[in-house]
Amino acid sequence: MAQQLSATTADPARLIWQLCQSLEFFADHKPLLLKQLTQGNRTSSYQVQTDRGHYAVRHYGPAVLGVCRQQELRCQHAAAAAGLAPAPLCLNNHQRVLVTEFLADAAPPSVIYIRQHLPALAETLAVLHQLPVQTAMLDPWLYLQQLKKQLEPHWTAHAEKIWQPLITAARDLQYFQADPGLCHMDLHAQNLLLWQQKLWLIDFEYCQLADVVFDLVALIVQFELSEAEQQQLVASYRAARAASGAGCSTHLVEKLALAKVVYAGFCWLWYWQEELDNQDPRYKQAAAHCYQLLLRLIEGG
Incomplete structure (x- = not known):
């Protein structure tokens, strides 16, 4: 109140x-x-x-x-x-x-709204990714190692079992040519606002240059997009990039599966650390959810 x-x-x-x-x-x-x-x-x-x-x-x-x-x-x-x-x-x-x-009367969009407006969201990302801001380029393999290092006192056999395919996915992703762009890197419902019939981005604390595939898989994972919706998102994104005169990686679709694994790994390790720092059951639940998601992705489910 x-x-x-x-x-x-x-x-x-x-x-x-x-x-x-x-x-x-x-x-x-x-x-x-x-x-x-x-x-x-x-x-x-x-x-x-x-x-x-x-x-x-x-x-x-x-x-x-x-x-x-x-x-x-x-x-x-x-x-x-x-x-x-x-x-x-x-x-x-x-x-x-x-x-x-402050955007008065703005509110996070519903999952239904996101799914019904994927082309508009793809256009927003295409504009963001081409903004001329210089930052360090995210190295997914190195970032996973940094997250793991913080958790070493609490590392378990279960964590080690899933770590190997996770870090392998990060390594394999590096074999593809990167498509660098200014990525938000924390796209979920609470970091999107619907205001005056338009989607706005907030909370840029993790924003940096990275392979644009990570913003796309964030939307796919966070909003649990169906296969058809994923195809629509990627097609709309490619069209938006082409319309601006800046094409995107020809290997975008091939990178999606690996990037989903790596992104789920980011989330799992981040929530695990937050759980330890805050003793908040919500973070524990989120870490467990990401762990199960990671297992499914690794097993091809």
Whole structure:
């Protein structure tokens, strides 16, 4: 529930407004409304309304593997300029705060909506992937090794059994020529917003140059697309790239199966680490789900 800021405001609301007041961006703003949108040990987000406007405020926890906030800012700036994302307005690394535009009345799209609008989503990705932002190129094999290293004290025989085909898939994927593009790398329902009959992207913390196949398999896995829907997504994506004058890899379809395995591995190891860090049963359940998905993909199911 939205909270009016007053002398009796609950501690979380007062603390986040105090944090906002420490930023020059909010100098001379008068607070009117603060509403918590998400809460987590690593990131919490808020809707902040002042006498000057509506804002989304994200408060980050400590450093996260693979995340550079300046890079996140540059990627979201480019996406906003292309009409794909809310504009970032202020980043303060010391206070670990990012302020962006707030899209009033926006909401995550339903699975049904996504499945009915795959061509539009493919066009959005095609634009994102061609944005001229320079970052390091994701090395899937190396990233899996980094995720595993964090988990070594908790590694099990079951994990080792599935690790070998996972790391092999990452190695085999490297045999194909990469199709680099600026990828979101965290596409799921909560990082998409439907606003004014258009899909918008949010949360660019993992955005970087990578093989574009990873954004496509993220949608396939997260929204459990059927074979026919997968074909529609890939065909629409190829058409959008061709229409812009930038073709894509001729091996895109061949890479999908390997990329699904690698992506599921990313998710499994990430959720496992989050479970250990946060002792949250939701992460445990998500890690177990990703593990089972990984098993099915490896077994060809």
